[in-house]
Amino acid sequence: MLDSVSTGPTVDGGAPVAVRAAGALCWRITKKQLQVLIIHRPRYDDWSWPKGKLDAGETLPECAVREVREEVGLAITLGVLLPSITYAVKTGTKEVHYWAAESNGLPPLADGKEVDGVLWCSPEKAMELLSNPSDKIPLQALIEAHAAGNLASWPLLILRHAKAKPRSGWTRAEGDRPLAATGQRQALTVARLLTVWHPVRVVTSPWLRCVATVSPHVKSIRAKVKIADALTEAAHARHPRKAAAVVEALFTKRSPVVLCTHRPVLSTVFATLGRHMSKELAALLPTQDPYLAPGEMVVCQVSSADNSTILSVERHKPYDD
Known part of the structure; x- marks a missing residue:
């Protein structure tokens, strides 16, 4: 359905x-x-x-x-x-x-x-x-x-950060690599699209390109922000289970939330979400690298009656130039 x-x-x-x-x-x-x-x-x-x-x-x-x-x-x-x-x-x-x-x-x-x-x-x-x-x-x-008791729900969104400056041309710390000009425009359109679901909570990697992607949304509604070190590329490479634990924790507060992270982390994110939905819905989750384009998001609706069950899955790409 x-x-x-x-x-x-x-x-x-x-x-x-x-x-x-x-x-x-x-x-x-x-x-x-x-x-x-x-x-x-x-x-x-x-x-x-x-x-x-x-x-x-x-x-x-x-x-x-x-x-x-x-x-x-x-x-x-x-x-x-x-x-x-x-x-x-x-x-x-x-x-x-x-x-x-x-x-x-x-x-x-x-x-x-x-x-x-x-x-x-x-x-x-x-x-x-x-x-x-x-x-x-x-x-x-x-x-x-x-x-079936599956009408009332709340949104859980997974967002890949917007387009960053090329890794090959960046000589400073990886966590400080900023958004490209295109990425800055993407961040604004991401914020506009997020108003559809009003995520009042933001969980993000502390690396600059993730923080900059969610900043327009955070500023527009004064959303509560949680920095999760486990969502960085480096931390995920060492301890992917910690990134999975961050995803599991999204289900605890029963309020709209968006998680922003990096391409290499998305495989763990989607594998974790897949355990909260039917096989039919899990088949709709991205499975191939790069999983999502920069600035793209997956929207899951979580049952208000059963806080561990995802009822629907969508994928949206708000901006690309």
Whole structure:
């Protein structure tokens, strides 16, 4: 049910993707009953989910959060990944990615342009009202996740530091090797993407290129930072089990967290995370060196009910020039 985000230019069968879009299924528990938020669009006279097309330079998760904010006025944090849908449009194929997003308790407000009506209702009522049959696919997944106790979650993110100055041209201490100009720009876009999940905790290698990668995010929300010496390349080469222990400790506080480290450490990081998920999800984790590109991240949603179980896996690359 829960899979990684597709980032390729085609969908199953090889049809070109002409339009890429993203949205969210906002949900809440009222009187112990699950409710979802659907919207009415006057342009099409239909009932659907908050969603929309990507802006230039925008990632799918950023698009989903922005569209919900613009259409119904809610500031959301993305939860578990739901199935994407595809359908034909005039220019080819439209691909829409969805996430679950727990309501923050504030009332939704239709923007009056794209949306002229909002409705909290039961999933059964939503099944009746949804105009596009394919919109029922992510809803069914959300229903099943709720029934299994796997809907409420918190995000655990693994980030490879942004692009650093070349190792071959650096003659000083390895821990002092800074970000390249590209890496500095990547760090800013990483910070923008991290707002999708609001990680209030940051665990990072003390080496400069890692610290510089997370600094824009830390400064923007005053996140709590923990320096972990075990996450450096040198410490990991000597004692990989200590790096694994740092990863295991991420599960203890049940709050959004991002870990920033180096390419050689990622094999241990992903092997450790793999023990907290199904074989199907573990197969989605990177297995080949370099595992992640500079500035790229893997997002895991951890069950709020079972704090040792990862429910979904995504991979996002926010910037590359």
